[in-house]
Amino acid sequence: MSTEHIIQQAANWLTRLHDEDVSESERQAFNAWCQADPRHAVAIERMRALWGSFDTLPAQPARVALNRAFAPRPARGVQAMAVLGLVLCGWLGLEQLPVWMADQRTGVGERLQIALADGSQLQLNSNSAVDVRFDGHQRVIELLQGELWVDVAKDARRPFVVRTDQGTATALGTRYLVKRAPDGTTVVTVIESTVAVKGDTNEGVKVMAGQRSILDHGRAEPPQAIDDTDPDAWTRGLLKVNDQPLSDVLQTLASYRHGLVRFDPQTLRGLRVSGVFRLDDTAAALAALADNLPIQVEYFTDLLVVVKPR
Structure with a gap:
């Protein structure tokens, strides 16, 4: 139900x-x-x-x-x-x-570490929510919003499954990330071992460590090698990027701020970022971007920041 x-x-x-x-x-x-x-x-x-x-x-x-x-x-x-x-x-x-109604959730800018009843470790990213459904047959985490990281405890009798409205990601090993992206897709990134990713309309794929698969319209896309050198850095309060589009970095920083970070991706096209930023100090991260790129960051209030070309 x-x-x-x-x-x-x-x-x-x-x-x-x-x-x-x-x-x-x-x-x-x-x-x-x-x-x-x-x-x-x-x-x-x-x-x-x-x-x-x-x-x-x-x-x-x-x-x-x-x-x-x-x-x-x-x-x-x-x-x-x-x-x-x-x-x-x-x-x-x-x-x-x-x-x-979620069993566990975080607010904007918050992260939450959770020890599950089976010994697995779960961490929620900013503005995320999950329901936990464990019984004698399976362990299900329903990701309702945002992103989670999980380190799965072994239990041969009960598979560990993360579910979204796009499909499922079943652990065949230990650590992986699942994210409900703003565009409606689900992104599964494997840190260690293997995860079986399955949409509602296809047989699914196996995703190995260092790969990710996207669930879109009920289909699991073939796994691709990840560009991120440290995709779960956010669990330690860091954003690590290597030659990423500026718009993607701004979108991530915006998810850790109350209010709006407004920008036009077209006018920032071609600008790319490498570096390490603290997620608990997005103002410092925005200032560092302005110091190193041809952009300006304007604060109209604490709740409205506009980023545009210089």
């Missing part, structure tokens, strides 16, 4: 439980629903936490709408459910609901 479907069911239950005529059999059915899947209970608790968060926002339109929707009166279930759905979609954005 998809995360979106679980969110919808949780909203339905939360609405129904606030009705004054809710029956004991409905309460029992709700308890059974919570116990049927760990994700159900998590969805309810996080939705309740969201409801509580409106208490800290006096006169907020969303809070007023929710209070009216949940005010005790009979026969309002459909209306309340609609209002709750509109509030959640409007406040978070429909595509952000699964990210909000």
Whole structure:
């Protein structure tokens, strides 16, 4: 069952439980629903936490709408459910609901290291989110947003799989990276050993250490040698580039900043970068680029930076 479907069911239950005529059999059915899947209970608790968060926002339109929707009166279930759905979609954005519900997530500029129950190590890059689904048959990490690095603990009985909406990357060894790129593709980069990369519409490919494969439109492209000398440098807070297009470097730095870094890739075409930059000091990185390339970096506010040719 998809995360979106679980969110919808949780909203339905939360609405129904606030009705004054809710029956004991409905309460029992709700308890059974919570116990049927760990994700159900998590969805309810996080939705309740969201409801509580409106208490800290006096006169907020969303809070007023929710209070009216949940005010005790009979026969309002459909209306309340609609209002709750509109509030959640409007406040978070429909595509952000699964990210909000994620088991683990990071904000802009943050990285998070996680020790998984099987002994594997996981690290999330800036503005990333994952769901963790381990059972007796398999270990699944669903990458909802951003990028992850994983060092897989061996378990011959349970394959370790990273899944996105483009396909899967199954560990046949240990360390690899999976990224949901801004263009909608999924990029799988192997640091050590081998990973089986499979789209929804083809048989898949095996990607060796020092290679990457792109999942696009449900197909795994043939593996290519990576240009990066240190593709997981971000796990140590560094951006290492070797003769990379300036636009790609700016896009990476922008993912670590609140606000916008605006630039026209066409006007910066032909400018390439080599070097090492600290991801926790993007202002210093931008200054270094301006010192070494024919560009200027203008700060209109802390939230708007414009990069253009000098």
